[in-house]
Amino acid sequence: MNDVAHNAFALRGVTKAFRHFKLDDLSLELPMGQIMGMVGPNGAGKSTTIRLLIGLLAPEAGTVELMGRRIPAQMADAKRDVAFVSDDMRLYGLARLDWHMRFVASIFPDWDERYAQKLLKHFNLRPDQYVKGLSRGEHVKALLLLALARRPRLLVLDEPTSGLDPVARHELLSELMEIVRDESRSILFSSHNTQDVERICDQIAFIDRGKLVDARDKESFLERWRRLSLDIPAGVALPRLKDVVDLTLGERLAILTTDRYEPALHGALEKCGARVTDVQRMSLEEIFVASVMRSRVEVQS
Amino acid sequence: MHSPFVISQTDPRPLYQQVKDQLRHRVAVGELKAGDEIPSIRQLAADIRVSVITIKRAYLELEHEGVIQTRQGRGSFVADNVRLGDSLKEQELTGHLRAALQSAALLHLTEDQLIERLREVRREDSQGSS
Numbered sequence: 001m002n003d004v005a006h007n008a009f010a011l012r013g014v015t016k017a018f019r020h021f022k023l024d025d026l027s028l029e030l031p032m033g034q035i036m037g038m039v040g041p042n043g044a045g046k047s048t049t050i051r052l053l054i055g056l057l058a059p060e061a062g063t064v065e066l067m068g069r070r071i072p073a074q075m076a077d078a079k080r081d082v083a084f085v086s087d088d089m090r091l092y093g094l095a096r097l098d099w100h101m102r103f104v105a106s107i108f109p110d111w112d113e114r115y116a117q118k119l120l121k122h123f124n125l126r127p128d129q130y131v132k133g134l135s136r137g138e139h140v141k142a143l144l145l146l147a148l149a150r151r152p153r154l155l156v157l158d159e160p161t162s163g164l165d166p167v168a169r170h171e172l173l174s175e176l177m178e179i180v181r182d183e184s185r186s187i188l189f190s191s192h193n194t195q196d197v198e199r200i201c202d203q204i205a206f207i208d209r210g211k212l213v214d215a216r217d218k219e220s221f222l223e224r225w226r227r228l229s230l231d232i233p234a235g236v237a238l239p240r241l242k243d244v245v246d247l248t249l250g251e252r253l254a255i256l257t258t259d260r261y262e263p264a265l266h267g268a269l270e271k272c273g274a275r276v277t278d279v280q281r282m283s284l285e286e287i288f289v290a291s292v293m294r295s296r297v298e299v300q301s
Numbered sequence: 302m303h304s305p306f307v308i309s310q311t312d313p314r315p316l317y318q319q320v321k322d323q324l325r326h327r328v329a330v331g332e333l334k335a336g337d338e339i340p341s342i343r344q345l346a347a348d349i350r351v352s353v354i355t356i357k358r359a360y361l362e363l364e365h366e367g368v369i370q371t372r373q374g375r376g377s378f379v380a381d382n383v384r385l386g387d388s389l390k391e392q393e394l395t396g397h398l399r400a401a402l403q404s405a406a407l408l409h410l411t412e413d414q415l416i417e418r419l420r421e422v423r424r425e426d427s428q429g430s431s
Contacts, residue, residue: 035352177347195310202354219358222315277406281315 008032008154008186009053013062016052023048023210025062030203033183035176037197037218038190039288040207046190047086049207050158053188054084067154080108083152085143087163093132097125097142101149108150116149122171136163141172148175155179157189161196173200198222198284206291213295218284225287226261228269229278230254236273241265245294257282257290304332306349316351320359325368328379337379339369 010029015022023045030036040046051057052064055075064071069078091100105111120127123141134142140163147155155176161169177200179185191197197204198218205215214221232238232254238247243260254274258265266276282290304327308319327333339345342360346353360377363369371377405415 034354173350174347177350180353181343181347183343199310199316200350200352202352217354218352219317219354275406278403281313 006032007065008034008067009188010065011049011053011062012065014049014052014059014064015061016048016057016059018048021045021048021210023052026207026210026212027062028205028212028215030186030188032186033180034202035180035187035189035200036203036205037201038188038205038207039192039194039197039284040190041292044207045210046207047158048210050084050086050156050188050190054082054156080110081153082156083147083150083154084156084158085140085147085160086158087140087143087160089143091131091139091142091146093130095131096127097129097131097134097145098127100131100142100146101127104146104150110151112149112151115151116145119145119148119175122175123168137165137168140164141168144172144175148179153185155185155187155189157187159191160189161191161193169196176200194283194285194288204284206288208292208295209299211295213291221287222281222284224259224261225282225290226258227280227282227286228256228258228265228276229280230256230269231275231277233273238269238272238274241268245290253277259287259291306345308349308351317355317358317362320345320349320351320356321363324359324363328368328383333379335379335381335383339377339379341376 008030012027014026015024017023021043026045026049028049038046038049048057052059053066053071055064055066055072055078058072066075066078067081069075071078101116105113105116119125123145125138125141125145129138131139131142140160144157144160147157161172164172173196176187176189179187201218203215204218204221206213230253232249232252234252238254241256243258243265244256245259246255246257248255256269269276306320306323308316310316312319314322324333324339333339340348342356343353345351346356360369360371364371364377367380368383369377370380401415401419405412405418410418
């Protein structure tokens with residue numbers, strides 16, 4: 001480990017083009033000791049970003065740094081610190097789960113057998129199960145167990161909760177929070193489940209169509225967005241206000257969405273003759289949809 | 302810290318506010334007393350499965366409000382001269398007043414009209430009780 005690394009990873013100006021998809025000028029970093037949730041629609045570029053980060057792809061432009069090492073050049077040195085799980089990974093069907101555990105333990109010296117035994121219980125798995133007999137959810141849990149018990153300093157999970165039942169999801173989120181009790185361990189996970197992200201992530205990154213739409217710490221993310229209900233009397237026309245993401249006008253009532261909320265906005269609206277009748281906070285899911293819609297409009301215009 | 306925390310994502314209050322309210326409540330009912338140590342940010346985050354940054358924000362605000370004190374390298378403690386019993390009630394009142402203001406706005410009442418309504422309600426109540 002490099003002592004000067006304050007970031008678990010840092011992507012700077014990373015570009016990678018495929019025939020029908022381009023990840024464009026992406027910059028993103030995760031401070032050590034934090035959890036980042038990467039949220040985006042299908043095909044947004046989440047998996048491509050992850051694969052660039054862990055050296056499975058090389059960027060055409062930009063730099064990738066992982067635990068203080070340049071990727072992909074120094075990936076061999078970083079391997080020990082990083083574990084990656086994606087639900088399209090396959091284990092060896094004809095072997096039992098404990099065979100896999102011994103196999104991974106033989107490669108990674110930081111393997112924690114006691115923790116592995118604890119995870120077996122928490123995830124409700126049996127060591128003598130053959131992989132080919134595992135359900136989809138059990139398969140994901142087995143992959144997670146094999147990654148977590150390595151005690152990696154950075155855990156990278158691609159859609160980790162997608163195949164899990166609610167109980168297993170609960171167990172996983174608890175394990176993830178246990179991991180960051182240690183300030184030197186970090187987690188990146190991509191997810192469709194904005195509720196999980198909203199609950200346990202410190203940093204949030206929105207990705208859509210190969211571009212980073214927004215990334216910042218969760219608290220300021222949630223703090224900036226508000227939905228205001230307005231009463232606009234007949235004859236009053238609202239001017240173009242800055243920081244308004246969306247304005248849906250009815251006959252008299254309107255809904256205004258902003259991503260730079262501050263109380264001064266009330267005064268500005270009232271000066272124009274509109275009355276603010278309600279102010280609501282927004283869930284991460286609502287914020288995500290609103291940001292993506294806006295960025296798509298911006299791209300088109 | 303024996304009573305369990307209940308953090309709900311269907312609660313209209315943001316997560317950090319729920320954490321604040323529940324810590325305050327423990328102080329208000331005397332479960333946590335002046336000088337008592339409270340869990341570290343990362344410990345509480347792991348215990349209730351809520352992000353570190355959310356707990357950090359709750360602790361920072363409680364510190365500003367004089368409810369807790371953080372001593373560098375030693376942890377966080379309930380503040381020495383915490384007077385939460387009053388301020389909890391204060392907060393409750395502020396909440397009710399805010400709700401009243403919102404209702405008044407929907408009814409297009411001015412501030413003076415709202416205050417007059419408050420007086421009316423008070424008169425009605427005192428007549429009823431006499």
